[in-house]
Amino acid sequence: MxxxxxxxxxxxxxxxxxxxxxxxxxxxxxxxxxxxxxxxxxxxxxxxxxxxxxxxxxxxxxxxxxxxxxxxxxxAEKALESIILVSKYPIEQLKQARIALTSKSATSHGLLKIIMHHAYQASPEYFVSPLSLGEGVLDNAEAVLFIGDDALMAYHHQVAGYYYYDLGGEWKKLTGLPxxxxxxxxxxxxxxxxxxxxxxxxxxxxxxxxxxxxxxxxxxxxxxxxxxxxxxxxxxxxxxxxxxxxxxxxxxxxxxxxxxxxxxxxxxxxxxxxxxxxx
The missing domain is CATH 3.40.190.10 (Periplasmic binding protein-like II)
Incomplete structure (x- = not known):
């Protein structure tokens, strides 16, 4: 290089x-x-x-x-489909949950923590993991944060019974800003x-x-x-x-x-x- x-x-x-x-x-x-x-x-x-x-x-x-x-x-001005929190439960129930964070980015980690703290008064336990789409991704966490192409795939191929939250949309609701x-x-x-x-x-x-x-x-x-x-x-x-x-x-x-x-x-x-x- x-x-x-x-x-x-x-x-x-x-x-x-x-x-x-x-x-x-x-x-x-x-x-x-x-x-x-x-x-x-x-x-x-x-x-x-x-x-x-x-x-x-x-x-x-x-x-x-x-x-x-x-x-x-x-x-992005609002929701963008490529920073997605996939959860077993509604986001309001994640106050003390374990949330797995993708290892592929950094801004999204901070964004989720800001949203959970300010919008939902939540203090989950976060841990970074080399996540990929597939079976078992939620075995060790109540929710997972995907970004990029993984998030796009998750958004466009949603599985019944899970909850999907677009962090771009959540940020817009919280601040009114892009x-x-x-x-x-x-x-x-x-x-x-x-x-x-x-x-x-x-x-x-x-x-x-x-x-x-x-x-x-x-x-x-x-x-x-x-x-x-x-x-x-x-x-x-x-x-x-x-x-x-x-x-x-x-x-x-x-x-x-x-x-x-x-x-x-x-x-x-x-x-x-x-x-x-x-x-």
Whole structure:
């Protein structure tokens, strides 16, 4: 892996960028390393990667050594179908429950804890597990948190007798705000020493997203044989997401950081520092 590689989330939520990089020419001369959010988080924190999308809470936990690329994120205004709590019981009955958390992300962990604390006055026992869909996933817990493609599969193939909660919808009910799940970050020192390269990557990422969203039907067609989802379901899902980073997204992310800090999940963050690029 090249330290100048662009990290890339290997979930359907990044399909527009995947397609723009691979089919729109935006990936030319750009080494790319694809992994889960949790893997990319670790690679950024340990400086094995210098530019990558990460779970948004990672910036709060490492803001002294990271800056954020402007105008790009993975966000949603409300329910998004890919951060799903599957429970044996109604959520109001999980106050002292054991809840298994996917090991593939970090922002979703904080989001669930915030929602359970503030919306349901609950203090469950949380534990991280390498979850996957299948029999026995609820053997050792009253509820499980899935993200990404696993969550999408769970949402679209619900099993009778279980309860399904979309955390994007729960966050919207709690705060009235959108939720920012991932941001693209750059190692601060790397950004200072490689301004032209960072500018080039910024243009490829934002351009790749624009291309992929413009050709989303073609992009969805490339995945329909890889997942138990139709092209229409994939296009619908992508339509629930927002890939910009507006002032409203910044406000929402700072609210999330404030609430995460209140639960001891991250340091206090009052502003977001962006990489200096020409927009």
């Amino acid at each position: 090249n330290s100048q590689s662009l990290g890339n989330i290997k979930f359907i939520n990044c399909l527009p960028l995947h397609f723009g990089l691979s089919h729109g020419g935006f990936g030319e001369r750009l080494p790319i390393y694809s992994a889960t959010p949790a893997e990319l988080n670790q690679l950024i924190v340990t400086e094995q990667l210098n530019i990558s999308p990460v779970s948004s809470i990672i910036y709060a936990q490492n803001s002294e050594k990271l800056v954020v690329l402007p105008n790009v994120s993975i966000s 939720m920012v799940y991932a941001v693209w970050v750059v190692n601060r020192k790397f950004a200072e020493m490689n301004k032209e390269y960072v500018q080039m990557v910024y243009e490829k990422v934002t351009g790749g997203f624009r291309y992929g969203l413009t050709h989303i039907a073609d992009a969805a067609h490339t995945l329909q044989d890889k997942f138990s989802l139709t092209s229409e379901q994939i296009i619908h899902y992508i339509g629930l997401l927002n890939y910009q980073f507006s002032p409203a997204h910044e406000e929402a992310l700072l609210r999330y950081y404030k609430m995460a800090h209140g639960l001891g999940l991250s340091p206090k963050i009052t502003e977001i520092e962006f990489a200096k690029v020409v927009k």
